[in-house]
Amino acid sequence: MQNWVKRAVPAAVLLGGLLLSSTALAETELKLMLFGGPVDVAIWEKLSAEFEASHPGITVTVEVNDWDSYWEKLRVLIAGGTAPDVFAMDASNYPDWQARGALLQLQPMIDAEPELLADVYPVSLEAYQTPDGYYGLPRDFQTIALFYNKDMFDAAGVAYPTDQWSWDDLRAAARQLTRDSNGDGSIDQWGLFAELIDMEAFWSSVLWSHGADIVDAANGKTLIGSPEAMTAWNFIAGMVLDDKSIPTAEQLRQFGADGFQAGVTAMGLSGHWSVPDYAPAGFRWDVAPMPKGPAGRVTSVNSAGFTIASTTKHPAEAWELLKFAIGPEAQQQLAGIGFAIPIQKSIAEGPAYLEQQSAPIDHKLFVEALDYARVKPVFRGYEEWASAVGDALQMAWSGALPIADAIQQAVDDGDAVLANAR
């Protein structure tokens, strides 16, 4: 019955369109769909107006949804045969969509323009490569760094983080900075804000820098239970459960999701996406590189990109729009809003990104992090795998399971998901 409605509505629209087309010239209409907030609406409407001006005959409709509704809506639109022509993609989710045939193969178009990706950071392209070429291209990338609240460090008389810091230095400082400042018997300032369920901001880097690996999706193996990984997990569990210097999800809920932004943690691990949120904060803060582990310094790099629907009626025009969205002009303006790092070297190493008025910090640090960054794992079934692993980890952080048991469960559940997804 819903199919009937789905067919009837486009038919009515088509009929209406035919009636109107006697007066209007045939225009190509493209739909661009993204995840983001009000800032993104403003900037993408401006950019699409510029695109329309330089590409007569094409009109672009921009639709921005918040992260959660975006993925639901995209699924339903594609299933209903009304996919947007160009839409935003997250590198982690990309294989799930690519493997199901939802995305247009871009390789022939890229081959026709060999200079197109010459100035793009190769590591940001890595996640989008498949055995038969690209089905999407990155538009920005994110590396993780250590944010710290100078006021809290000064008040506690603790030296600021340096580029020589190890994880043990971070742990010691975090312990010193965790305190009950009003003396009511409960902790009200923590050492570190770190996301404990998703891997990107914290635990992937800790595992990698202890010489562990995370997942071998091709062979269906979850690798976070290795001896090296267990050393890393025991380190994290020591901070969360013994030192109590990292607030749990339950503790954070009373301050909003981000403890560093709320001013209740002295340090925070996050990507450049947090910079615009932290900029207006009522305290002085700065950034330092990710601390080193026994196997060196490692951070995580992840990228958001654009893809074209395999069912688009206007592949050529959609390709023009995608090229524009990742091109220097759009990247210059996106660098200005300060959420992400441009994929074009000339922009990321130029004033638009490096000299952001609203946040006078060392933005270069996030780009230099590429030297020691590893790509966040991407594979088919990622979201379900990450949920299975995250659900098991949560059992450890809430105290329901000892860390070793929680990791065993994460490995078992993760492997079960991988076996189904292959």
Place this chain on the structure above:
Amino acid sequence: MTGSLRPLRGERVGVLLLLAPTLIGLAIGVFGSVLATFVLSFFDWDLLSPISFAGVSNYANLPQDRMFSSALVNTTLFSLLYVPLTLGIGFAVACLMNRHIRGISLLRALFFLPVVSSPAAVGLLWSWIFAQDQGLLNSAITALGGDPVSWLGPKVILYSVVSVNVWGAIGEAMIVFLAGLQAIPRELYEAAKVDGAKPWQRLVHVTLPSMVPSLFFQGVLSTIHAFQAFDYIYMLTRLSNGNSTFPTLVFSLYRTGFRFFRMGDAAAQAVVLTGIIAVFTLVYFRIQKKLGAEA
């Protein structure tokens, strides 16, 4: 009694015509989706690739499903506490509110307020009350010299979540029970009084038997609410990966379908959920019929 209410032949067309807008809406919006969900539960579909027949494998795999079994346990425990508490407290409140004193309307409105408040906003308030370190409840406990309780921690979360949901549902139960109480003829009480019945005996022998229909109606409603509970639980227990520290069936269903590309499995879960509610409803009706026959 039903015979006199049956429409005449000529009126039937008119009745159908008047009912048509509702019936068509139900047919498309509700029965269509219900049927589609039932059919979908026998297929594998990820919304993007072509759909394929799966037989009963979606159902056969449910017991091994990581999320489904724990969600079923959580939902069952939740319902076992939630339904009796809502009925019991709702009934007690209704009895207390069933009198003519000054300001009774205001009191009734206060009890009903949670029902018409936004669960998202009220859920946030509750999360502040339950908060571990700066929460209202723990501040009171520590001020009295006690140890703070982890209200939303693994040990107590069931009771915290049930309390909030019961608090939110008392108003609704109260309204249903009040309507039932006020429909009991005063003569019955007067007759009982004349016969020398004490207040407690009047409650057991007059009030309760007359309230059987209301109690069962509210019992069915509360059971449905219990199995579909989501709003408050989401606000109090959500995690950054879309899961919850107290995942109920609705969480499992939503994540399976809309996050993990497994529409068939999600549909099977939905059918099982509907089945459970249907069984409970049938049992309630049977008991009610039996009680009604005895009375």
